[in-house]
Amino acid sequence: GAVVSQHPSWVICKSGTSVKIECRSLDFQATTMFWYRQFPKQSLMLMATSNEGSKATYEQGVEKDKFLINHASLTLSTLTVTSAHPEDSSFYICSAQHIKGGKDGYTFGSGTRLTVV
Amino acid sequence: LAKTTQPISMDSYEGQEVNITCSHNNIATNDYITWYQQFPSQGPRFIIQGYKTKVTNEVASLFIPADRKSSTLSLPRVSLSDTAVYYCLVGDLVTGGGNKLTFGTGTQLKVEL
Secondary structure, eight states: OOOOOEEEEEEOOOOOOEEEEEESSSSOOOOEEEEEEOTTTTTOOOEEETTTTTOOEEOOOOOTTEEEEEEEETTEEEEEEEEGGGGGGEEEEEEEEETTTTTTTTOOOOOOEEEOO | OOOOBBBBBEEETTTTOEEEEEEEOOOOTOOOEEEEOOTSSOOOOOEESSSSSSEEOOOEEEETTTOEEEEEEEESOOOOOGGGGEEEEEESSSSSSSOOOOOOEEEEEEEEO
């Protein structure tokens, strides 16, 4: 079945530094990838939608200059949290949609736990 | 995207059947109903998807009435390992094109001995 690999699974960084999270579709091509953020005991909140070769579309309230998204190929999207602060500490999850679409074409990564100290 | 409403939490015991109902009054003609399971510190995992009537796979059944304004996820004979958050999502997932999935609050299922 479709597999999405997310790396790293956890990261601790100092306040003010930047962190990059990778999302790869391992055995399929993904036209679209999505980035979510999840705080403890809350639901997933969609941050942005990225399409290969074009600029990401950010949800209202998400700072595009802080959360940089690059979707350079049909199998890789990256999320960079720039100048991270403690309030950015969260669980970040990516999802990839199979290029053929379809009913079960959304696969999620295993998530990245970001802790900013 | 159609908004969904589901119970915040449910408790059950091992071996019991659990039914989680989701309301989606504004479901559109092209929308499918999809359920995901999420364990702590993991990404959501696809459970089942349907458009109408009943769908069954190796882990669950999905019941959808004729008006499609609600759906019920049925987990037969739950075990402790079924303790998780279950999300009901409604959207057009057929045409592709980057239709985004919006998550509601989900239902925290707790299974005890």
